[in-house]
Amino acid sequence: MATLLRMPEVAANATHATLAAWSKKEGEPIAVGDCLAEVETDKAIVEISADGAGVMGQWLVPAGQEVEVGAPIAVLLAAGEVAADVQALLQAAGAVATAPAAEAAPAVSSTPAAAAASASGDRLRASPLARRLAAQRGVDLSRLQGSGPGGRIVRIDVERAQAVAPAPAPVAAPPAAAPAGSGASAFTEVPHSSMRRTIARRLAESKSTIPHFYLTVECRMERLLALRAEINAAASRKISVNDFIVRAVAVALREVPQANVGWTDTAMRQYAQADVAVAVSTDTGLITPIVRAADRKTLSQISAEIADLAARARAGQLRPEEYQGGSFSVSNLGMHGVGAFSAIINPPQAAILAVGASQQKPVVENGELQVGTVMACTLSVDHRAIDGALAAQWLAAFQRAIEAPLSMLI
């Protein structure tokens, strides 16, 4: 029997997702587990895989279109069914029967919100002009409050939204070379992905609304580096400095649980375990997979987990629960030779640790100048949730763990 494939809720609480690409052409046979389509959420690209065998009947939305969660995106046929079954199902489904979106709409009437009609019948009310302007300017209509009759979204709402959040430039025309000698610099513009937009929105919100303050400490690294060399000499899997840092963060959070908190508008959130988010840079942006309960995991478990998460993050294959949540973040640019920096908090978390490179530096010890190996760590703190003395207490605990690394192995 023909069935409707609907946009899954690939990320918790997501209302929309972009159908990034179709993996099965119309008419192509499907086996159980086959990837049918790739869906891009704010954070990752997720595959939709087939629950049963059959044939891809008809696409209902083109690739690249943002679709409401729950909205039908394709018709799947059982083996032997024909196009007529597609029509029968579409007519039965009613709401989508008139949206033959598989056929490319003529350019002049491209209203990308054709699929905004959701299964629940909760229609997005927007004028044709508002829809077109939103599509051209990258404004997400589903986030707007309409000011027209009955809450209809009209031109002015799109323009206001753009004025508030200065925005993605209009979809760039094919890059034309600047006229020679015109004096204008040539540039091209690439429309933002939803991931980039989310990063931009969240960081801007964090930096502009959270009262950040910063504490920096320099950790002596000789003992940690010696221990790491000793472990790696024997172990099949190499432990990185970053693995130690994540473990040290977890240990410090266990020791100073008052710092393992989050700020929400109405309450202080006390996390029960140390879920340490580790910033991973990917081709398309930043993502923070989480080492859950790092305070209860061994160094080698943490190391293996980070390696797996980072590899899958770079492949865009993380599941939402693998990067959503987390009680504390670590951002490490030490491997890029950065001495020290400060990071932006990822709310509702209340702190993030920015880790620099381990560098040889002159240090004074017992009144004598020596060469020491030092790592600068800067803690960014949400002052609403954590006061200075508490942050200093946590940072001292972290420093103790780094400088007495054997304690972390216990």
Added chain:
Amino acid sequence: MSEHTFDLLVIGGGPGGYVAAIRAAQLGMKTALVEKAQLGGVCLNWGCIPTKALLRSADVLRMVRGAAQFGVKAQPPEADLPAMVARSRAVAAQLNKGVTGLLKKNGVQVFTGHARLQGGGTVAVTGEGGATQVLRAAHIVLATGARARQLPQLPADGQSVWTYREALTPPACPKRLLIVGAGAIGIEFASFYRAVGAEVTVVEMAPRVLPLEDEEISAQVAASLQKDGIQVHTQVALEQATRVGGAWQLTLRPQGGGSALQAQANVVLVAAGIVGNVEDLGLDKTRVQVEKTHIVTDAQCRTAEPGVYAIGDVAGPPWLAHKASHEGVLCVEHIAGLHPHALDPRRVPACTYSHPQVASVGWTEAQARAAGRAVKVGKFPFSANGKAIAMGETKGFAKVVFDAASGELLGAHMVGEEVTEMIQGFAIAQSLETTEAELMATIVPHPTVSESMHEAVLAAYGRALHI
């Protein structure tokens, strides 16, 4: 002295004021309206409606004159001006009664007299006999309208110098009529008086007739007027006016230089703009600001005095009844805590009931370009429209201006038969914010002159079917 207290008090019973009062009553406010002359204001009594009645008579005259081309034999018709005027007054009187009934039906209390603000939400109304009533209201809406601007060298005397008022009730048709001002009022009266037999001259300071309309529309109107035998002088200033042997001798100075022109007229009709009725309203007892005879308001029709609002002609251009009514509604809805959109000047249609008619909404092509928009422009002549040919009304065209990037309908301009009834199609399209795609996809009935609107849209995108 008796005292009454209201939620909302409207001063002026024209199309702005009485509509505001009805809307307020609908929203549950205890509402009063003060009018010192006639309910319905200038629009209904001395403007829009009675002129339309006269112009209808001119249409009938014109049609009977041209009956032969439709295969109808008729005696040459004769204009009976007093009968035309009588019909026009009867139409106004009928509608005036209608407004009285509407206000009564909606429970609006009407006071007759001259209202003056006393400050602090108090208004004194002085009736004909001099008795004064004091009214109090939390919100006061000024809708006192406007009147014809006077020319210093030609003060209106009701005899040989007219404003629109005298032009609506002429004792007889002047032999030679000179009209100062080629805006909608001047052009409509030019059409009428030419049809009933006057020699008509129109003089205008601006470079073209109907200077607010699209340039191509103005050009077509000027050509039609001249074909009907109306003399049109644009870009001229009235330099001197002297009485010579019971007639006016007028000296016109071309603005671009050159020698002065002379014109004679038995009657001069002054239609050179209007001034707001802001005098003797007690505005000096408030913080209400007046600039160039108009009350300064914000997007919600608020004046600088808390609780005092102004709508319609007295609050500034465009001086159109439907703009006044719309402001009346949105002003009252704001007061009631609703959130209507501010008036968008680009969505106020304008109609001129001359022969040919003119109707437009939104930006002219030149305005759109001046605003920096890349535009797509489409035109369609009525001479290629089947219905227009069948009706024998092939003069005219429809023109549309789209934003090239978004497909927004920036403006629409039409000249020709019945275009004043057609323009609302484009006004609705703008209000619904359709793009060219929806307009193209609309099925337009055949045969209608309105098909020209559809074709003009298609033409803007190189897709016109019938040209």
